Amino acid sequence: MLVIGEKINGTLKSVARAILERDVAYIAKLAISQTEAGADFLDVNAGTPPDREPDDLAWLADVVQSVVDTPVCVDSTNPEAVAVVLPLLKKPGIVNSVNGAPGSLDGMLPLVRTHGCHVIALLMDDSGVPDSVVGRMEIASKIIRATREAGIEDEHIYFDPLVAPIATTPGAGRIFLEALRLLKQDFPGAKTVSGLSNISFGLPARWVVNRAFLALAAAGDMDAAIIDPLDRELVSVAMAARAVVGLDPYAREYLIAYRERLRGST
Ligand code: THG
Numbered sequence: 001m002l003v004i005g006e007k008i009n010g011t012l013k014s015v016a017r018a019i020l021e022r023d024v025a026y027i028a029k030l031a032i033s034q035t036e037a038g039a040d041f042l043d044v045n046a047g048t049p050p051d052r053e054p055d056d057l058a059w060l061a062d063v064v065q066s067v068v069d070t071p072v073c074v075d076s077t078n079p080e081a082v083a084v085v086l087p088l089l090k091k092p093g094i095v096n097s098v099n100g101a102p103g104s105l106d107g108m109l110p111l112v113r114t115h116g117c118h119v120i121a122l123l124m125d126d127s128g129v130p131d132s133v134v135g136r137m138e139i140a141s142k143i144i145r146a147t148r149e150a151g152i153e154d155e156h157i158y159f160d161p162l163v164a165p166i167a168t169t170p171g172a173g174r175i176f177l178e179a180l181r182l183l184k185q186d187f188p189g190a191k192t193v194s195g196l197s198n199i200s201f202g203l204p205a206r207w208v209v210n211r212a213f214l215a216l217a218a219a220g221d222m223d224a225a226i227i228d229p230l231d232r233e234l235v236s237v238a239m240a241a242r243a244v245v246g247l248d249p250y251a252r253e254y255l256i257a258y259r260e261r262l263r264g265s266t
Pocket residue numbers: 006007009012045075096097120160194195196197226228231
């Protein structure tokens with residue numbers, strides 16, 4: 001399972017300050033620490049208004065690339081900002097994200113195609129996130145028709161079924177896991193991804209819920225997770241879950257991660 005490091009996110013106060021003050025050292029440290037912890041990609045989210053976002057995102061990508069080789073996941077729904085950042089990337093990155101709304105698909109897919117990068121596709125559109133699995137799968141079908149028409153390989157798509165808080169939405173976790181299963185069945189070439197934070201919103205000991213959710217999603221062969229890679233036990237739980245259900249024969253990846261001392265608590 002790919003780990004997309006989430007920590008360079010301007011919606012967090014400390015990162016917002018660093019972006020505003022162009023604090024290179026602060027962002028560099030987040031890039032290095034996440035890379036050393038085993039992140040495969042680094043998510044960068046400026047979290048700033050549309051007029052400032054292109055500049056801020058470009059600055060974040062430049063700082064990250066000046067200190068690590070880890071490819072960047074450009075977290076923005078604004079095609080104008082993404083268009084500025086993609087040409088700066090030294091390695092093909094991930095665009096995070098596109099959704100089923102025509103404005104999003106028309107604005108983003110040509111950029112994804114031109115730069116040969118991967119793209120995270122959220123199973124929502126202008127009407128929001130459908131309550132049902134069927135509704136989300138209809139959006140997935142619509143998105144994959146559009147990506148194929150744009151000349152983007154299925155292998156370059158990461159579907160994010162979007163998980164709602166279980167504290168307020170009965171069935172939220174089950175709906176996510178069912179969508180994950182159907183995505184794998186209907187679009188075997190495409191990949192899957194999730195951010196965890198929503199699932200545990202409004203609950204105590206959120207880390208327990210996040211671990212339970214990641215274990216189940218990893219056991220369902222989710223391909224990538226947007227998480228804090230410095231949370232070694234969270235990453236270990238995902239790798240263990242994969243080994244338990246046979247997705248990691250002989251626990252090979254689990255063992256390698258421990259041997260390298262990148263992941264795990266000991
Ligand atoms: N799907 C997709 N993209 C996403 C999300 C998603 N991008 C944004 C978000 N969700 C994932 N990123 C974050 C980034 C930071 C935090 C949560 C989600 C966060 N961090 C705190 C910190 O670092 O201080 C707390 C971390 C913790 O408690 O462990 O809150 O769902 N496609």
